[in-house]
Every structure is written in structure tokens, then in C-alpha cells.
Amino acid sequence: MEIGTVIETKELTKIYNTQVAVDHLSLNIRRGEIFGFLGPNGAGKTTTLLMLLGLTEPSSGKVRVLDVEPTRNPIKVKKIIGYLPENIGFYRDLNARQMLQFIADLNQLPMVVAGERIEYALKEVGLIEEAGKKIGAYSRGMRQRLGIAEVLIKDPQIVFLDEPTLGLDPDATNRMIELIQSVSEKKEMTVILSSHFLHQAQKICDRVGIMIKGKMVAQGSMDHLAEEALGIGTKDYALEEIYMKYFREG
Amino acid sequence: MYGVNAILKKELSDHFGSYRFIILFGLIAMVSLITVYMVGLEIKQNIEGVATPKHIFLLLFTSSGVMFSLTEFVGFFGPLIGLILGFDTINRERNDGTLSKLLSQPIYRDTVLNGKFLAGVSVITVMMCSIVLVITGLGLSMVGVIPGLEGVWRIGVYLIISIVYISFWLCLAMLFSILFPSVVTSALSAIAVWIFFSFFLPLGANAVANAVTPEVGLSNADAQLQRARIEKGISLISPKQLYEDSTITIINPMRKTNHSFVRMGVLEKISLSRFSGPLPLSQSILVVMPYIASLLAITIMCFAISYIAFMRQEIRSL
Numbered sequence: 001m002e003i004g005t006v007i008e009t010k011e012l013t014k015i016y017n018t019q020v021a022v023d024h025l026s027l028n029i030r031r032g033e034i035f036g037f038l039g040p041n042g043a044g045k046t047t048t049l050l051m052l053l054g055l056t057e058p059s060s061g062k063v064r065v066l067d068v069e070p071t072r073n074p075i076k077v078k079k080i081i082g083y084l085p086e087n088i089g090f091y092r093d094l095n096a097r098q099m100l101q102f103i104a105d106l107n108q109l110p111m112v113v114a115g116e117r118i119e120y121a122l123k124e125v126g127l128i129e130e131a132g133k134k135i136g137a138y139s140r141g142m143r144q145r146l147g148i149a150e151v152l153i154k155d156p157q158i159v160f161l162d163e164p165t166l167g168l169d170p171d172a173t174n175r176m177i178e179l180i181q182s183v184s185e186k187k188e189m190t191v192i193l194s195s196h197f198l199h200q201a202q203k204i205c206d207r208v209g210i211m212i213k214g215k216m217v218a219q220g221s222m223d224h225l226a227e228e229a230l231g232i233g234t235k236d237y238a239l240e241e242i243y244m245k246y247f248r249e250g
Numbered sequence: 251m252y253g254v255n256a257i258l259k260k261e262l263s264d265h266f267g268s269y270r271f272i273i274l275f276g277l278i279a280m281v282s283l284i285t286v287y288m289v290g291l292e293i294k295q296n297i298e299g300v301a302t303p304k305h306i307f308l309l310l311f312t313s314s315g316v317m318f319s320l321t322e323f324v325g326f327f328g329p330l331i332g333l334i335l336g337f338d339t340i341n342r343e344r345n346d347g348t349l350s351k352l353l354s355q356p357i358y359r360d361t362v363l364n365g366k367f368l369a370g371v372s373v374i375t376v377m378m379c380s381i382v383l384v385i386t387g388l389g390l391s392m393v394g395v396i397p398g399l400e401g402v403w404r405i406g407v408y409l410i411i412s413i414v415y416i417s418f419w420l421c422l423a424m425l426f427s428i429l430f431p432s433v434v435t436s437a438l439s440a441i442a443v444w445i446f447f448s449f450f451l452p453l454g455a456n457a458v459a460n461a462v463t464p465e466v467g468l469s470n471a472d473a474q475l476q477r478a479r480i481e482k483g484i485s486l487i488s489p490k491q492l493y494e495d496s497t498i499t500i501i502n503p504m505r506k507t508n509h510s511f512v513r514m515g516v517l518e519k520i521s522l523s524r525f526s527g528p529l530p531l532s533q534s535i536l537v538v539m540p541y542i543a544s545l546l547a548i549t550i551m552c553f554a555i556s557y558i559a560f561m562r563q564e565i566r567s568l
Contacts, residue, residue, distance in 0.1 A: 016564070053354055055565040075252070075356045083354040089347025091260075093267070105256030106355040150351070 006031050006158055006190050007052060012061035014047050021047045023214035024061065029158075029192060034184055036205035037194040038243060044214040045194045046086060049160045053083055066157070079107070082151030086162040086194075088143070092136035096127055096146055099135060103153050114153075121149040125179060141172035148179060158190045165197050173197060177204055202239035210243060212250035218242075253357035257365025258372075265335065265373045274334055275377060278327070279384065285320055286385045289313050290392035297393075305528060307397035308404060310389040311501045320385065321501060324378075324412055325494045329444045331377060332419030335370045337437040340427045340560065350565065363424070363560055367553065370420045371413065378412050400503075403531055407500050414545050415493040419444070421552035428559045447488040455484035492545050496538035503528035 007029035014022040022044040029035050037045050050056040051063055054070030054077050063070055070077040090099060097118060104114035122128045125145040130138070138146065144164055151159055161180065165173045177200045184191045195201050201208065202222065209219040218225050226237045229245045265271050289310055297306060311320045318326070340363075343349040352362060382405060390396065397405070422443065426436035459481035463473055485491045499505045529537070 050565055055350070055353055075358065078354060078356040081354075083351075085347065085350045085354065087347045088351060089343075089349075091264075091346075091348060093264070102256065102260055103355065105259070106253050106352070106357055108252065108356075154355075 004030050006066055007192075008062075008064045009048075009052070010062040012048070012051060012063060013059050014044070014051060014056065015059045020214050022051070022058075025211075025214070025216050027209065027216065027219070029190060030207075031190055032184075032188050033206040034181070034191045034193060034204055036201040036208035036239075037192050037211065038196075038198065038201065038208055038239075039194075039211035040247065043211045045211055046162055048211070049083070049162060049192070049194070052160070053078060053081055079154070080157045082154045082156035082159045084147045084151050084159070084161045084164055086166065088147045090135040090138075090143060090146065093134060095134050096122065096131040096138075096149070099146065100149060100153055103150050107154055109153075117153050117155065121152040124152060124183065125149045141168050141176075144168060144172075144176060145179070148176075148183070152183065155187075156189065159184070159192070161191065161193045161195075163194055163196070165195060165200065173200065180204065198239040198243055208239070210246050212247060215250070217246050217250045253355070253361045254365045254368065257357075257362060258369050261366055261369030262372060265369060270334060271373065274331060278331065278377065279381060281323060281327075282320060282381050282385055283388065285318070285323060286310055286388050287392070289319070290389055293393050305398075305401060305503050306393065306395050307389065307401050308501050308503070310385060310393070311405075311408065312498060321408075321494065321497045324415075325490050325497070326448060328412060328416045328493075329419040329448070329490070331374060332370070332416045332421075333423045333437075333440045333444060335373060336420040336423030336427065337440050338427055338433045339366050339370075339424045341431055341433050341436055342427075344431065345433065353565065359561055360557060363557060367420070367424065370424075371417050374416045374420065375413050378409055378416070382409055400531055404500055404503070404534070407531070407535065408497050411493065411497055411500065411542060411545065414542075414549055415489065418489055418545065418549040418552060421549055421556060425552055425556040425559065428556050428563070448490050451488045452485055452491075455481045458484055489545060489548060492541045496541040496545070499534055499538045503531075503534060505529075505534075 005028055007027065009025055009027040012022055012025040012027070013020070025044075025048060027048070037048075039045050047056060051058050052065060052070060054074030057071055065077050066080060068076050091102075094102070100118045100121060101114065104118065109117065119128075122131050125148050127142060127145055127149060130142065135143065135146065148161075148164070151161075164180065165176050168176060177197075180191060180193065181204045183189065193201065193205065205222070207219070207221050208225065210217050210225075218228065220228075222239065222242075225242050229242045230237055292313070293306065293309055313319055340349070343352065349362075353359060386397070386405070419440075423436070423440045426440050427433075430436040430439065459477045462480060463477040535542075
């Protein structure tokens, strides 16, 4: 593993029955960056994240997360990674504080630390006033922010956000993106962000990877990809143009 | 174990706060109270003016007042407690999208299962203990007889067997909740299994025994014996039969064997007529040990199957 690399996969492959979900994927994520993980639905992004977390066993290939193999030592990996799943669910009868306390209990945080982190996380995502309300009464945007708070409780080094802005209104989407950016800066967290909102992704991602049909078709900084896809010297480009170019080819 | 406490705590507060639990508990408490009240009245009338017989207190559990005795009642409807507590254990989390979140926390996958099972067993224990205590209290004041030390022990053993029995059904419901993605499917299939074992198997056992043994008159003892044996063998597949046979023997010290009279050997018949005193507790346990062991074994087997099924499931389908 190179210095500064936190996640590395080599020839990572996952086959469900006969369908190839992830096809010989090689990926490098550097410490402290926001990595945009792009691709159409069903491209294998979520499966890749699950393999990085050790929740799904790869069919072949290697994964290393901070020099730990997720399949060998899932607990250690799950301690340092915060994961916000797509379509995140909540226990509707709990309020935000109870939910976060439950997460803290599962992470075996001592009472005092848990209390501090819960207050911090609630403040950070702006839910401190609604913290006593049952989650069943929350709006979609509030739930997504609570999801971020759950991730913050763990004080993780790496964060996987799977479609965190899905189904949010434009304002909530912007607030979510800002929140992700500010949290990642403050805590120097590495963020892998999977999203279909290319405009927002372009704003905050340091590097992007485009995955199509289980294969990573392009990986690198935005400028680099723009040169590759749209020709040298391209200055004003939208990530969308790059994405569509690869999408048509793939 | 890592994380089991957290899940246990949450599940317990979920169970005790749920309407499901309150309704179930209310229903069972009500039926038990009515049963014991009727039985108590009957016992009270019957023992007036008679020298108090031994182990009168235990009759509260076994004699049927109006329709059924308490042990029969638990045998029939105890499974329902287990099923209702467990039928949506895993698939509801899966449908709500909370399972993937739970599993992305630093816990092993089986911790979820263990925590939930322990919570279910705790609820069952609380329920059964409180019911038995209420009955004991009511019985004490109605019958006016204090249970002896052995009576208390017998009630304790009865409680343990009941908890294992209901836990078996909890396990079965959890297994279905792992196998079927839909909550409705798992609930219906669990109830189907319960109905099969409680109502149809006894009928089926009789029919099969009649069909495979030749039609004979009362004179052919061998054929009669064979028929009884087959019927009993088939009905023992049902956990309900195992439970009822073992608890009745535990609660009733006068019952010395699980064999029906037809199936007793000659010596057994002689000893039954010679020694009419009650059996000590250790001997009662010895008589039903195979049954208790079988109950325990099917519970553990059921848990093991759920465990394997859960561990092998792809997270993507969770």
C-alpha cells in the first residue's frame, strides 16, 4: 500500500449467481479526499461499498482498508468506516437522541463520550431542536441529516455516503452537500460519495471514478478526466459532459 | 459479547412498549385467571369436609375447570406467544432498511440474532413467571392450601419446560422471518405450522394408525397395541405432545408413566397397581427426561438452522 492511500482494491470481482456485479475493479482512495463514485443505477457501486465494509464477500480479488482486510477482520474495518446506506431506515418509534444512543451503544462508546458526541453530531447536522421528536415525524431531509449524525457518532476516518441526496429538494440537497464538505474538512475524513447529482459532485469532489457495468471506466481528478474525454485544453466543462461521454462509450 | 447488550436493551424496550405485547399479555392473563378461578372454585367445593389430600395445590394447574386446564392452555396457545414475538424479527428490519445500518456497525452478524432471541426469551420468561405467580397467589387465597417445597420445585420445573417450549416457537418464527422477505408470508407460514402440529397432527396420527393396522376387534391385543404404538409415535412428532406429556407428569406426582394403559407392559401394570403413592420429583423428571431433551434439542436445532440461514444470506438481498 502506498503512503497516503487508505483504500486499495485489486482486481476486485463480485459475481451474484451468474451476473457479474463488479468486474476486476482496481481502486485507490487517498487520505482526506472526497472521492465521487459515479455511475448509472446497477453499475455495482453499492456492491463495491459493501465489499469494502466486509458485508459482502468478494468472489475474487483483494481489498485493503487501512491495511486491514475487511473479510478477515470486519469488526476492525466497521469501526473506522461510517456508512450511510442508500434508502436508510430508522426505528420510527425512537427519537433522534435515542437512535444515536443506540448507535453509540453498538459501538461500545463510554457514556460520557457518547453523550458528547451525540450533542456534537446533533448540532453539526442542525437537528438539536428536533432531537426529542420521534423519527416517524421527520421529513426526508431531516432523516438524511440524522443519517449523517449517525455516521459522525462513530468519529470515523472514512465515510461512505451512498446517494445521500436522493429524494431531497434542491435546498436540502445543497445543505447536505455543504454539510458533507464542512464535516470532511473539519475532521479530515476521507469521503466516498456516490451520487447522481453531477453538478453537486463537481463542486465538492477532489477526484471522481466513473463505474459502468461493474467496470471502472475512468478514474482521476476532474481536470484530468476532462482532458481525456473532451480533449486537451478544455477549461469550462461540466462533469455531466464527461459522464455522458463515458456512458455512451461504455 | 460485543453488542448483544445494546440490541437486547433496545429489543426489550421495544417489546414491552408495543401494543402487540400488551394485548397478548392481557389476553393470556385473563384466560389464565378465569381458568384458575373456575378450577379453584371446584377444588374448594370438592375438598370441603374431606381430609386434605396431598399435592392439592398442583391440581390448580392440571384439572380442567370449564374447558381446559392451564397446562393444556399453555400447550395450545403458548406457541402463539412465541410466534407473535418472533414472526417479523429479521424481515421487518430488512424491509425498513435498518438491517444494513445495524450490520454496518462494529458487531458480528450473529450478534443481531442472539440479541433478538435473548430479548424474546426474556419476554417469554417474564410473561410465564408472572402468570404462574398470579395463579399461585389466587390459588393460595381460594383453596387455602400452601404448596409444599416439592410443589414449588415442580412448578419451577414446569416453568422451565414451558419457557423452552415457547422459545422453540419463537425460534421457528425467527427462522421464517429470515427465510421469507415478506412479514405477512412469515406470519402465515408460522401459524400454518402451529395449526398443523396442534390440530391436524393428532387427527392424522389416528387416521394413519387406523389405516396401517388391520381392522380388528377388541380381542386381538397385539393389533390393538400396535395401533396405539403407531398413533403415539406419530403424535410425538408434535412439540405440543412432547410438552403436554412432560408437563402433566411433572405437575401431577401421581402420574408415573407416559404410556397409555394399553401400551403398558405386564410388570408396569403390576407396579402401577401395587405402588399407589406419589412419585418423588426426581423420578418424575426421569420419566419425562427424553421428552424434555427432545424439546430442548428441537429448539437448539431450530436456532442453529436460523443461524446458518442468516449467516449465508447475501447482504444485498437484506
